[in-house]
Amino acid sequence: MPELSVAPLSLYVHLPWCKAKCPYCDFNSYAATEFPAARYVDALIADLERELPRVWGRQVHSIFFGGGTPSLFPPAELDRLLSAIRARLRLAPQVEISLEANPGAVDAAAFQGFYDAGINRLSLGVQSFDDGFLQALGRIHDARAAHLAIEALQKAGFDNWNLDLIFALPAQDLAAAQRDVQAALAHQPPHLSLYQLTLEPGTPFASQIPAQLPDADSAAEMEENLRNALADAGLQRYEVSAHARAGRQCRHNRNYWLYGDYLGIGAGAHGKITLAGQGIWRSRKAPRPESYMEAALKAKDSLGEGQWVPPAERPFEFFLNALRLLEGFDEQLFEERTGVSFLLVEARLRRALQDGLLQREGRHWRPTPLGLNWLNQLCRQFLPETGKTQSRPIASAS
Structure with a gap:
């Protein structure tokens, strides 16, 4: 058997709350108008402390704050969390630090706060620039908010950012999908992730399928046309759903796709750690935020479950x-x-x-x-x- 080598290491931080749960979303997320941000950050720091023995001395090449809607967290709390991470982990000199944000859950001051805290990459969940499609998707923002958010993040200093777009939406035709992509390209994004709407098990869309979904042939035509438009604009496809300009590929995601290691902290976070001479350890934290915080802050030995990968x-x-x-x-x-x-x-x-x-x-x-x-x-x-x-x-x- 070949020797198992220790892979590059990333850190994933799950922030599970959002303002509203979208009907197509199957992520571990929870709608809430208020949530205990400071207590949750305390729990994340305690979680990280427990994980340190598995990764002690290893360099972290990327950090990703995912959710939920991480941009709901106060910048001061993320600044405190990043300070705690820097004090406990050895970060690469040019570490990529990404944060997911939604146009309806962030403002210009918050963008500036995130940038000042050391976050250097944003992923903005626009999904569409059409108010009708946004309403059909259950999004809490409109097209104007999306455009303003892009302008605000650029003004804050971000030059490395991603836009999420979804196509094959209810009643969407090729022309409408093209308008969405052209609206995105007008902002010259360094990175764009293009996804087809899927009906994930357990979601409202799966139990009550939206009317007028494009058929498979129409969706395939949209996909080919949209990906060609992105390539023509200088956004080269490098992964199934991801397109980027030169030097702007997402390093965190590339580490996943190359079967690298990642430490996962937060409610429902997954991790994969290679331990020399032992094997590959996979872990998953307790998914419910309250249960997770209680376990983390009461110093229980385990915050979830794990197993060796055969x-x-x-x-x-x-x-x-x-x-x-x-x-x-x-x-x-x-x-x-x-x-x-x-x-x-x-x-x-x-x-x-x-x-x-x-x-x-x-x-x-x-x-x-x-x-x-x-x-x-x-x-x-x-x-x-x-x-x-x-x-x-x-x-x-x-």
Whole structure:
């Protein structure tokens, strides 16, 4: 068996509250008009303290505040949290620190406060620039608020930021989807994440499907047209949903997709840590904020649950992530990050090569356009023989 190498390390911080729960959202988030921000930050710091023995001395290359709506937190509390993180972890000199924000849950003063606290990348959940579509999605902002938020974050000093857009919305046609992308491009974003609306199990949209959803052919036409427009504007697609200008790829997400390590703190946060000579440890914190805070502040030994990832499950996890990247992966990286011999997966990769889902250049493999379109089917080929995996697939941030 190849030796399992320690992967680059990131930190994910989950801030679970939002003003309203969107009907398409299946994230661990909770609607609230008020929440205990200071107490929650205390719990996060206590959580981090418990995790330190697993990552002691390792350098952190990126930090991501996800949610929920992290921009609801007072900048002073995030400043306090970042100070605590800096005092406990060794941060890379040019560490990327990202924060998710929504136009309806932030103002110009808050943007300036986040920037002054040391956050250097923002991800703005615009989703659409059309008031009708925003209302259909259950968003709390309108198009004007979205434009103002973009102007405010730039004025605060942010030059590294992302816009989230969703297409194939109820009653949306190609022309309307094009208008959304053109409205985004008018602001010249360094990074843009483009997602098709999906009906996630357990959400209101799944139980009561919106009327006039575009059919599969219409959605595919939209996607091809919109991605071409982004490429023409200098935003190159580098992952299934992510487009960026040169030098603006999201380093935090790239670490996920290359099967790197990440420490997860916060209610419902997931973590993956490689421990030399032991294996890969996956963890998940208690999902409910109150239960999480109570456990963290009462110094309980465990804030959630965890398990070792068996070698048989690591190839599926690796490919579930690495094959999202247009650049693909190297055979040596596979062995270093999984501790599994490449020979054990080569036959299945060759079948995918013959099926036109993958292409190969020497020891480097990458998905074809067909492989990207059929990514779920491609990844299923690497499930353990039982057809089951105990570790939850990674959901990327933006």
